[in-house]
Amino acid sequence: xxxxxxxxxxxxxxxxxxxxxxxxxxxxxxxxxxxxxxxxxxxxxxxxxxxxxxxxxxxxxxxxxxxxxxxxxxxxxxxxxxxxxxxxxxxxxxxxxxxxxxxxxxxxxxxxxxxxxxxxxxxxxxxxxxxxxxxxxxxxxxxxxxxxxxxxxxxxxxxxxxxxxxxxxxxxxxxxxxxxxxxxxxxxxxxxxxxxxxxxxxxxxxxxxxxxxxxxxxxxxxxxxxxxxxxxxxxxxxxxxxxxxxx
Amino acid sequence: xxxxxxxxxxxxxxxxxxxxxxxxxxxxxxxxxxxxxxxxxxxxxxxxxxxxxxxxxxxxxxxxxxxxxxxxxxxxxxxxxxxxxxxxxxxxxxxxxxxxxxxxxxxxxxxxxxxxxxxxxxxxxxxxxxxxxxxxxxxxxxxxxxxxxxxxxxxxxxxxxxxxxxxxxxxxxxxxxxxxxxxxxxxxxxxxxxxxxxxxxxxxxxxxxxxxxxxxxxxxxxxxxxxxxxxxxxxxxxxxxxxxxxxxxxxxxxxxxx
Numbered sequence: 226x227x228x229x230x231x232x233x234x235x236x237x238x239x240x241x242x243x244x245x246x247x248x249x250x251x252x253x254x255x256x257x258x259x260x261x262x263x264x265x266x267x268x269x270x271x272x273x274x275x276x277x278x279x280x281x282x283x284x285x286x287x288x289x290x291x292x293x294x295x296x297x298x299x300x301x302x303x304x305x306x307x308x309x310x311x312x313x314x315x316x317x318x319x320x321x322x323x324x325x326x327x328x329x330x331x332x333x334x335x336x337x338x339x340x341x342x343x344x345x346x347x348x349x350x351x352x353x354x355x356x357x358x359x360x361x362x363x364x365x366x367x368x369x370x371x372x373x374x375x376x377x378x379x380x381x382x383x384x385x386x387x388x389x390x391x392x393x394x395x396x397x398x399x400x401x402x403x404x405x406x407x408x409x410x411x412x413x414x415x416x417x418x419x420x421x422x423x424x425x426x427x428x429x430x431x432x433x434x435x436x437x438x439x440x441x442x443x444x445x446x447x448x449x450x451x452x453x454x455x456x457x458x459x460x461x462x463x464x465x466x467x468x469x470x471x472x
Numbered sequence: 473x474x475x476x477x478x479x480x481x482x483x484x485x486x487x488x489x490x491x492x493x494x495x496x497x498x499x500x501x502x503x504x505x506x507x508x509x510x511x512x513x514x515x516x517x518x519x520x521x522x523x524x525x526x527x528x529x530x531x532x533x534x535x536x537x538x539x540x541x542x543x544x545x546x547x548x549x550x551x552x553x554x555x556x557x558x559x560x561x562x563x564x565x566x567x568x569x570x571x572x573x574x575x576x577x578x579x580x581x582x583x584x585x586x587x588x589x590x591x592x593x594x595x596x597x598x599x600x601x602x603x604x605x606x607x608x609x610x611x612x613x614x615x616x617x618x619x620x621x622x623x624x625x626x627x628x629x630x631x632x633x634x635x636x637x638x639x640x641x642x643x644x645x646x647x648x649x650x651x652x653x654x655x656x657x658x659x660x661x662x663x664x665x666x667x668x669x670x671x672x673x674x675x676x677x678x679x680x681x682x683x684x685x686x687x688x689x690x691x692x693x694x695x696x697x698x699x700x701x702x703x704x705x706x707x708x709x710x711x712x713x714x715x716x717x718x719x720x721x722x723x724x725x726x727x728x729x730x
Binding site: 230234237238241242244245246247248249251252253254255256257267270273274275278282 | 660661662663664665666667668669683687689690693695700701704705707708710711712714715718721722725
């Protein structure tokens, strides 16, 4: 095939392609104009789309809803919760970073800011990087009820970033100097004992074992929260007890 | 070029095609009692799309005529060129003063004429039977709308001819059928996406895939006989046909035909 023929083919092909896209666009607009979209529920439209597009649209709609919730939030607690929701729902890491940045800079002492601290824990590349010391400071400011889950989240993060055993040990060590409130702490102390044994630190391992024993008679986290709820609202406790009597 | 077209069309004399034509006429008699296409759909979106809000409605019998023509396009269009290559007939034809792209266009015209014959036969049978049974003749607008669907055959035949330039006859038939099924299943997606509220931007690789298939839903939507939509539809059909034939011609020119 000579050059002139190739050029002719290209010109015809490109011209046809341009007409194809233009006419397709016109036809799509006219097809939609035939349908009264105001009366149609968005779910009906989404059900006809493939799952990948449906997920993408649902994600966009949910993000829009969460943004609206953030715009309406007035109190600090509401704003932190809204920002947390946006961060959890975002797929891109840079979007998550943006929301958690706002939480950690504007609401550093709020009890709901734990997720932001966990996100920035051991992330040296990020602007608001949180080290173990700063994380401990945050935990100490949080109420007792929340501390267990924050300790667990922090430990999970350290494992995810493949922190060294020394770092994990230095993270968990302060727990040896505090009194556990729930039975669930036993798992953390078991892990601490295992870490200490790996460093052949028998004294520390023994201390962790003592702490484990002290957890045995404690209520579980779930029981503790139920009792707290009952103290707040005694009517619930009465309802539950009458139900048991009827049985 | 027209000699090639005539030679292709003369295959209608073969018993198989004659029987298909008789069957087409018989089925046309059976389908003559069907109503408009919008009545067949319970789905509100699709029925609104094909309703006769603007212009004239599409009858369900026209769908049957298109299906028959599609089958002919697949069986004849997908097998003609591969058989010519296999039997070395193409070498004989190309010794004549005819270029490869003229041979291709001649084949396209011939197969298009065959499909058009089946389409027209089916439509005429339906309307004639309807007139005989009810004494009612459809208005000129309705008849014109049904016959205007013949334009669907252009991209269909272009596609089958194009695929037949790449693979053997049986494979071409299967690929053509699969391609049409994909095209039909993708058709409603861009219309649905266009109906989503503004502000929702859909980014998906599926949309790129959509442009590889002609959208047959556009041929059945309601529109005025003479307007922007009808002109766009003509350009759409011509553009798709040109694209397919360009690809086919390029392949045929560069392919080893021995």
